Amino acid sequence: MKISFSSISKSISESQLTLILSVLVGVITGCAAVLLRELIHIVGNFVWGTLTTGILAWVKFIAPAVGMLLSLLIVRYLVRDNIGHGVTRVLKAVSRNNSNIKPHNTWSSLLTSALTISFGGSVGAEAPIVYTGAAIGSNIGRKAGLSYKNITILLGCGAAAAVAGIFKAPMAGVLFTLEILLFNISMSSIIPLLISSVTAAAISYLHQGRAVTFAAGIEDYMLGNIPYYILLGLVGGFMSLYFIRSTLSLEDRLKKYKNPYLRWLICSVGLCSLIFLFPPLFGEGYEPLGQVLAGKPSEMLSSKMVFGSLTEYKWFVPIFFTAVMFLKVPAMSFTNAGGGVGGTFGPTLIVGGMAGFVFSRIINLSGFHALPESNFALVGMAALMAGVMQAPMTAIFLIAEITGGYSLLFPLIIASVVSYATIRVFEPYSIYSKRLAVAGDLLTHDSDQAVLTLLNTGDFVEKDFETVGVNDTLGVLVDRVSHCKRNLFPVIDDKGHICGVISLDDIREVMFNQDLYNALCVYNLMREVPVIVEVHEHMDSVMEKFEQSGAWNLPVVDEDSRYLGFISKSKIFSSYRERLHQVSSE
Numbered sequence: 001m002k003i004s005f006s007s008i009s010k011s012i013s014e015s016q017l018t019l020i021l022s023v024l025v026g027v028i029t030g031c032a033a034v035l036l037r038e039l040i041h042i043v044g045n046f047v048w049g050t051l052t053t054g055i056l057a058w059v060k061f062i063a064p065a066v067g068m069l070l071s072l073l074i075v076r077y078l079v080r081d082n083i084g085h086g087v088t089r090v091l092k093a094v095s096r097n098n099s100n101i102k103p104h105n106t107w108s109s110l111l112t113s114a115l116t117i118s119f120g121g122s123v124g125a126e127a128p129i130v131y132t133g134a135a136i137g138s139n140i141g142r143k144a145g146l147s148y149k150n151i152t153i154l155l156g157c158g159a160a161a162a163v164a165g166i167f168k169a170p171m172a173g174v175l176f177t178l179e180i181l182l183f184n185i186s187m188s189s190i191i192p193l194l195i196s197s198v199t200a201a202a203i204s205y206l207h208q209g210r211a212v213t214f215a216a217g218i219e220d221y222m223l224g225n226i227p228y229y230i231l232l233g234l235v236g237g238f239m240s241l242y243f244i245r246s247t248l249s250l251e252d253r254l255k256k257y258k259n260p261y262l263r264w265l266i267c268s269v270g271l272c273s274l275i276f277l278f279p280p281l282f283g284e285g286y287e288p289l290g291q292v293l294a295g296k297p298s299e300m301l302s303s304k305m306v307f308g309s310l311t312e313y314k315w316f317v318p319i320f321f322t323a324v325m326f327l328k329v330p331a332m333s334f335t336n337a338g339g340g341v342g343g344t345f346g347p348t349l350i351v352g353g354m355a356g357f358v359f360s361r362i363i364n365l366s367g368f369h370a371l372p373e374s375n376f377a378l379v380g381m382a383a384l385m386a387g388v389m390q391a392p393m394t395a396i397f398l399i400a401e402i403t404g405g406y407s408l409l410f411p412l413i414i415a416s417v418v419s420y421a422t423i424r425v426f427e428p429y430s431i432y433s434k435r436l437a438v439a440g441d442l443l444t445h446d447s448d449q450a451v452l453t454l455l456n457t458g459d460f461v462e463k464d465f466e467t468v469g470v471n472d473t474l475g476v477l478v479d480r481v482s483h484c485k486r487n488l489f490p491v492i493d494d495k496g497h498i499c500g501v502i503s504l505d506d507i508r509e510v511m512f513n514q515d516l517y518n519a520l521c522v523y524n525l526m527r528e529v530p531v532i533v534e535v536h537e538h539m540d541s542v543m544e545k546f547e548q549s550g551a552w553n554l555p556v557v558d559e560d561s562r563y564l565g566f567i568s569k570s571k572i573f574s575s576y577r578e579r580l581h582q583v584s585s586e
Helices: 014-051 054-061 063-079 086-096 108-118 126-143 148-167 170-181 190-208 223-254 260-277 286-293 316-337 345-366 373-388 392-403 406-426 434-439 447-454 474-482 539-549 569-583
Strands: 488-492 498-503 553-557 563-568
Touching: 014 108, 014 126, 014 148, 014 190, 063 108, 063 260, 086 126, 086 148, 086 170, 086 434, 108 126, 126 148, 126 345, 148 170, 148 190, 148 392, 170 190, 170 392, 223 260, 223 316, 223 345, 223 373, 223 406, 223 434, 260 316, 286 345, 286 373, 316 345, 345 373, 373 392, 373 406, 392 406, 474 488, 488 563, 498 553, 539 553, 539 569, 563 569
Parallel strands: none
Antiparallel strands: 488 498, 553 563
16 A cells, blocks of 8 residues: 655654654554454464364374474565564664665564464564564655654654554553664654554553453562562573573574475474473463463463373472473574574563572472562563563563563562673673674664664775776876876776775876886886775774774775775765764754
């Protein structure tokens, strides 16, 4: 559907148009969040209520593999694009693609994640809906002809609305966008985020009612339990470190299998085996988490399970859920690497809830102290989120909003801050930003670094320099000088590789002596190039080379080291000032 805003934009400012569009983004994204939940519910009921009954009961053991395969086929043959790790891709779009996200992302992540999760894939729906919301905001902003800055704001509006809509948590939606996605944003730019977030949450309330997402059996916190909340924060920090490094490492290892169907087979065997042994690993895992928060963890255990005969032992429950806590990470990695589409948001909550419950149950069984297990499960969720996402404010307010746990605000703050401080000692980047940081594609709160990240070296290559061959004579060079307005001449060999450079100052004393035109060779006149820039090199590295060499122009080569042109420091500075205005506060 084509959207035209030309008549509206003539009568109002771009900032005002952005405010109006933030409402539209909130409405559409809120509906998308509701639709995703409904799709997961409807498809799940069909699969588990129809296909896996009677003679087809065995299908339930391979259903997660089927869901992964369906998603893989849709992505491979219909979408034809990589749509996994939605939040990371949103970050990359902001830093490397002018906040432009492809139109298919407004539906592709939603559809494939619904199939993955409803069939039993052990991932969350939050990252796909964030990607969907960001795509909605980005595409509406582009259709309206907005600037990069306001397209980015609408992208953030979509992400905030997605979190608010999926969790009925408007404050968490705004904080998620501010802490994780958008840096260097002005106070006035927060207004559209609030509008979209509240709008999406309202739509979610209208559809699902005002009840909180997780009904927890919360007790008032006691000051005597504060040392244990501090310890839980430390546990959360180290579990976050395990979560981040194990996830990235396992996915990287699985991606070494280049054949997607072989990788799907390997991941399917791993995932289905884990779910068979530990049923709480099935799907998002919110049902067992809800039982833990309600103080009924034993209801998730059955004598029909593989380890069912051990349920009578009091230590079996914490041991079993410890295994679930650690195995949720490989189950999630198998799902994503095997072709499924889902995020780490939900699994982070699951692992955190299990960590808090196991921690408090062990303390209780040991007789050291009596701890409220539901409280600690809830606080554990915040501790893991603060560490894995490195977003403590989001963690505090999201958990308070989705559980109604505002009475535990003090313990939530303590555990989140301790967890965040702990993981920062070992890991400076979140699970969303680590790969981007390694590749140099991450925007930061540092305005200078953010601008350099937004600039692409290839956009600054100037190609109007006359080249001369390394074996050409002075006469040939003088002829080039007479036809060129530049005073710099790159010297290249037969293969197109740059060998050196000649400036007018280098030949001023001999260029009018015609007796030397055939006697002198370019090779004898050129000087060595101080440093070479690669066309895809990151701008911070390029600027470092300018600083070290003292040059104002540096040659640029392609992947095969062939000469392309020159890059100018003055041109970069001019673009830098323009970009700085875009990313800085109003």
